[in-house]
Amino acid sequence: xxxxxxxxxxxxxxxxxxxxxxxSTLAAITxxxxxxxxxxxxxxxxxxxxxxxxDACTSVDLGTRHPIIxxxxxxxxxxxxxxxxxxxxxxxxQTISTNVQETxxxxxxxxxxxxxxxxxxxxxxVGASLGLNVQVNYTTTSSTNKSITWDFYQxxxxxxxxxxxxxxxxxxxxxxxxxxxxxxxxxxxxxxGPDTGSYTTFTTLEEGAVRCEDKVPANSIMRKAxxxxxxxxxxxxxxHPAGPSPSAKAEAAKAGHExxxxxxxxxxxxxxxxxxxRAALDCQAAVYRIDVPGKPxxxxxxxxxxxxxxLRESTFFSAHLDNWRLCNVTENNGVxxxxxxxxxxxxxxxxxxxxxNLEQAYLTTATCGEDDLQRFYxxxxxxGSSKVGVQNKYTxxxxxxxxxxxxxxxxQYSSGRPDGTGTxxxxxx
Numbered sequence: 001x002x003x004x005x006x007x008x009x010x011x012x013x014x015x016x017x018x019x020x021x022x023x024s025t026l027a028a029i030t031x032x033x034x035x036x037x038x039x040x041x042x043x044x045x046x047x048x049x050x051x052x053x054x055d056a057c058t059s060v061d062l063g064t065r066h067p068i069i070x071x072x073x074x075x076x077x078x079x080x081x082x083x084x085x086x087x088x089x090x091x092x093x094q095t096i097s098t099n100v101q102e103t104x105x106x107x108x109x110x111x112x113x114x115x116x117x118x119x120x121x122x123x124x125x126v127g128a129s130l131g132l133n134v135q136v137n138y139t140t141t142s143s144t145n146k147s148i149t150w151d152f153y154q155x156x157x158x159x160x161x162x163x164x165x166x167x168x169x170x171x172x173x174x175x176x177x178x179x180x181x182x183x184x185x186x187x188x189x190x191x192x193g194p195d196t197g198s199y200t201t202f203t204t205l206e207e208g209a210v211r212c213e214d215k216v217p218a219n220s221i222m223r224k225a226x227x228x229x230x231x232x233x234x235x236x237x238x239x240h241p242a243g244p245s246p247s248a249k250a251e252a253a254k255a256g257h258e259x260x261x262x263x264x265x266x267x268x269x270x271x272x273x274x275x276x277x278r279a280a281l282d283c284q285a286a287v288y289r290i291d292v293p294g295k296p297x298x299x300x301x302x303x304x305x306x307x308x309x310x311l312r313e314s315t316f317f318s319a320h321l322d323n324w325r326l327c328n329v330t331e332n333n334g335v336x337x338x339x340x341x342x343x344x345x346x347x348x349x350x351x352x353x354x355x356x357n358l359e360q361a362y363l364t365t366a367t368c369g370e371d372d373l374q375r376f377y378x379x380x381x382x383x384g385s386s387k388v389g390v391q392n393k394y395t396x397x398x399x400x401x402x403x404x405x406x407x408x409x410x411x412q413y414s415s416g417r418p419d420g421t422g423t424x425x426x427x428x429x
Contacts, residue, residue, distance in 0.1 A: 050125065051190045057176035058188060059381050062389030063398050063422020064415060066174040067122035068192060069129060076224040077102055077166040079141045079205070083229060083247040084160050086152045090242035095149045096160050101228075101250065102257040104166055105140040109197040109396060114138040116359040116397070116414025122171050123201050134167055134201045141202065148207050156211045157245060161225035165203040172196050173396060176389065177334055177379040186382040194335060194377060195396040228253060281348075281368055283327035283341055287429040289314060290324055290340075292404060292421075293387055298322050299410060299424070301342040301349075301365045308362035309349060309410045311401060320344035323429055326378075327368075336378040337393065341368065350374045351412060356395050363399060363410040378426075386425040389416070398422050 050066055051057065080098040108119035120136050127134040141164065148160050175193035178186050206221060212231035216222040228250040290299035292311065300312035301321045314322045321344030329338045340349035347365030350373045355361040368374065372394035381387040390399040397412035400422030416422040 051174055053190060053192060055190045057190050059387045059423055060420035061176035062379050062381060062387055063400055063417055065398055067118060067125055068172045068174050069125050070170045070172050072126060072130060072167065072169040075166050076163060076219060076221040078161050078163040078225050078228060080146045080162040081225065081228055081250050082160045083245040084158045085240040085242055085245045086155050086158060087242040088155050091152045091155065093149060093151050095147050097145050097147050098160050099145055100143060101254050103141055103143045104202045106135045106138050106201045108199045115357060118414035122199060126167060132203050134203055150209045158209045158211055159225045159229045160209050162205055162207040163221035163225060164205045167201045170196060170198050175379050178382050188382060194332060281327040281339065281341055283325040284329060287323050287325055287343065288426045289322050289429055291425040291427045293423060293425045297406060301345050308364040311406060311408045313406065337375055338378060339374050340376060348374045351392055351395055359414055360411045386427055387423055388426050389423060
């Protein structure tokens with residue numbers, strides 16, 4: 001390769017350092033499952049300090065969850081690019097404005113961002129399993145043109161670029177639930193829950209310059225940039241004035257990225273429309289209070305539409321606002337899915353759509369409808385115990401409360417509450 005920076009200091013400046021926060025979440029993620037894959041899919045990897053499928057759990061864990069990485073794919077990606085022709089008289093240091101090729105945003109799940117500890121833990125697990133330093137907080141590559149300063153020592157047709165390794169894949173959710181053993185007894189174990197989703201992140205950004213004739217490693221960022229040059233075209237072989245040289249390949253790739261991003265944005269914008277109302281719910285006859293185990297406070301539905309479900313003590317004046325039925329119930333692999341219908345106000349428990357992407361969004365009730373925001377997974381303790389964990393189907397977050405106090409709102413927490421305040425009891429009335 002005939003082009004390079006003048007000093008290692010300049011090269012260091014060309015790298016954008018990653019900032020890994022949430023150290024408490026990632027401190028336990030220390031084991032690396034193997035060398036980084038250059039591209040393609042890999043199997044889920046176990047990391048230290050995280051429960052594994054089949055491990056024992058306790059009733060305190062019913063209201064918590066952890067990510068399990070199902071697939072990963074690593075692909076070199078060019079974020080900025082410019083074709084550039086260097087003549088004999090134009091060698092030396094030049095500062096060139098490159099054009100945006102693709103913008104990468106870090107996201108986990110349906111929210112299009114990174115909200116809560118579950119997302120951070122998921123991305124940290126991805127990085128540890130691949131041996132890569134990946135972004136674990138919400139960020140995005142630059143969406144504006146970027147100037148790159150480079151020392152050109154020989155004439156030629158160059159591609160100036162900034163790029164990264166884009167990491168995508170799918171995840172699942174490890175939840176604590178009762179499992180029947182081979183001897184017929186029941187035990188609480190970490191099982192793979194029904195919640196799944198996809199993630200996107202990226203590694204360190206690097207910038208450089210590459211020519212058609214340079215020998216570069218396969219599956220590298222530099223090789224990806226070289227592929228955007230129109231090698232063999234008149235732009236690459238004929239005499240050309242010094243300066244920009246348009247690349248048809250780069251423009252075609254950019255158009256493809258923009259179309260895909262627009263389609264993805266459209267899907268996210270319409271991902272949670274207003275619910276379709278139901279004519280009727282198929283509710284079980286049993287009526288429950290959703291209690292804090294061993295204590296008098298329980299879930300109480302709001303009287304006012306702009307209020308949320310709060311912890312209250314049942315009294316003669318509760319007016320059935322503390323009474324709940326399970327409706328349209330299904331069960332898959334031991335996990336119940338149901339709508340929670342309130343006897344007192346006739347609404348169904350839900351996360352408000354306008355704040356569903358937020359950590360600690362509150363739970364409320366609304367007109368019952370065909371809406372995943374109104375559907376909940378229920379994880380149960382062993383038979384004989386009424387303790388449960390409750391998870392929203394759409395957001396994947398676990399229900400819990402910040403403190404035990406009269407009037408405290410029930411909220412969603414992406415990983416649940418580690419102190420057990422996300423474990424409740426379905427107490428038959």
